[in-house]
Amino acid sequence: MIKKCLGCGVNLQNNDKNKEGYINSLTQDICERCFKLRHYSHFEQTTFTNDDYQKILDTIPKDSLVVYLVSVLNINLEYIDKFDNVIIVLTKKDLLPKSVKDYKLINYITNMTNHYLEIEVISSLKNYNLDSLLSKIKEHSCGKEIYFVGMTNSGKSTLINKMIKNYSEKTIEVTTSIYPSTTLDKIKIDISDLKIIDTPGLLSTGSILNNLSVKDIKRITPNKEIKPRSYQLKGQGSLIIDNMIRIDYYEDNNITIYLANNLQIVKSSLNNSKLKDCKNIDFDLSARQDIVVEDLCFIKFTKSCRISMYYLYPVNIYQRNNLI
Ligand SMILES: Nc1nc2c(ncn2[C@@H]2O[C@H](COP(=O)(O)OP(=O)(O)OP(=O)(O)O)[C@@H](O)[C@H]2O)c(=O)[nH]1
Ligand SMILES: [Mg+2]
Structure with a gap:
């Protein structure tokens, strides 16, 4: 066997x-x-590649109960339509400032999709809202298998370990890590009367993690509450984030950057040549939009504006409505 x-x-x-x-x-x-x-x-x-993980995810019956985990720092709902019965779980709430209210995050998700049975905001690390999540899972499981699904690093295995600890007598643990692609295949674990199945997460092709060494992945990943950094931009200039991303701006604005607290942001003039020979992309932002650099940071802009972004590594950069 x-x-x-x-x-x-x-x-x-x-x-x-x-x-x-x-x-x-x-x-x-x-x-x-x-x-x-x-x-x-x-x-x-x-x-193993995303194709291997995708094949595993394709074996999940469409009508099973899916607990779909999404990190508050990487909101990606790309695959939820593949399943009929979805509980959306926003994870890692502890990384956002305490002033950010759960209902705002929930409203944000409800504006993106109506394809869910429930939405819960949790922090496995702080044991936040796990009892509430458990009762929602129980309400919808009806003895069926419950698949924990989500992009890599969304916190599936960490949540399962917390549930084993909180709600069972077992002493086993699944492996978790800060690095992408930790879980490699389905893992079945019974927790009280729930038949839970951990699954491997996909790594987005646009994630900056694809380009970084193990050491740099650790360095850029926030591991405690983010202290947002606000800037009152006057006139034109540049912001350089961790020598990886450059933002050129051309008019007054108020912006706030959310990223790991140890990373450096340097303000400079447009004449500075840093990263200027890298690939670039321009954005026309409406008022109250964010720029997201996938798995590195998001930047909240207050006023409408035009900006140019330069990036050292291939990475998905996109605009969205303000999360916060
Ligand atoms: N701050 C914080 N970190 C968390 C939380 N939950 C998980 N993490 C961290 O996120 C990283 C990824 O967690 P995993 O549980 O391994 O993620 P996963 O979704 O199982 O990832 P794959 O197995 O690769 O699909 C680890 O460093 C965890 O410690 C949380 O609630 N708060
Ligand atoms: Mg895992």
Whole structure:
């Protein structure tokens, strides 16, 4: 019988050290990759691709209950229409300033879609709203399997670990990490009378994480409440974010930047040549719009304006209505 890794769901094997699921002895329960991640924070890339994960997601029955996780820092609802019964869970609320109210985030989602049974705003880290989420899951599960779905790093496995701890006697844990593509296959876990299934998340092709080293992924990922940085822009000039993104502006505006607290933002003049030879994209923003640099930051603009953005790495940059 095939034995699966309890940490990431992959088939365990003791034949090929360079393939996923390798372990010295099949008597053990987690693969070497999960072991290194858990005990030494050492991350090994996998050879699996989005296509492999997509095939796994395609096996989820359309009518099952899906808990669809979306990080407040990366709101992507691209795949919810694939499922009939969806509870949308906005995760990592603790990373936004405390002044941001849940109902505002919920309103934001309701303006994007009406394809959901419930919406919940949570923080697994702070145990925030998990009881409320549990009762919503119970209400809609009716004995069916419950799939936890969402982009990579949306916090699926972390939430499952919190639920195991809060609502069961079990001591097992699935593997979680700050790096993309931690969970590699489906993992079935019963929590009280709920049949929960963790799944691998897709990595968006537009994410800046595709271009960064393991060290830089750790550096740019916010790990505590973001302290927004506000600027009263006068006339024209540039802002350079962590030597990766340049924003040229041409008129007065009030803006607020949300990103990891340790990253540097430098104000400079338009004459500065920094990043000027990189690819660029222009935006015409209406009043109260954000610019999102996927998985790096979002920038809240107050007034309508034209800006030019230069970017060191290929990354998806887009405008949306103000989240906050
Ligand atoms: N601040 C904060 N971080 C969280 C929260 N939930 C998860 N994280 C962090 O987000 C990162 C990704 O979490 P995972 O649970 O591994 O994400 P996942 O969705 O299972 O990712 P894949 O397995 O790759 O699909 C980890 O560094 C977690 O610690 C939360 O509520 N607050
Ligand atoms: Mg996971």
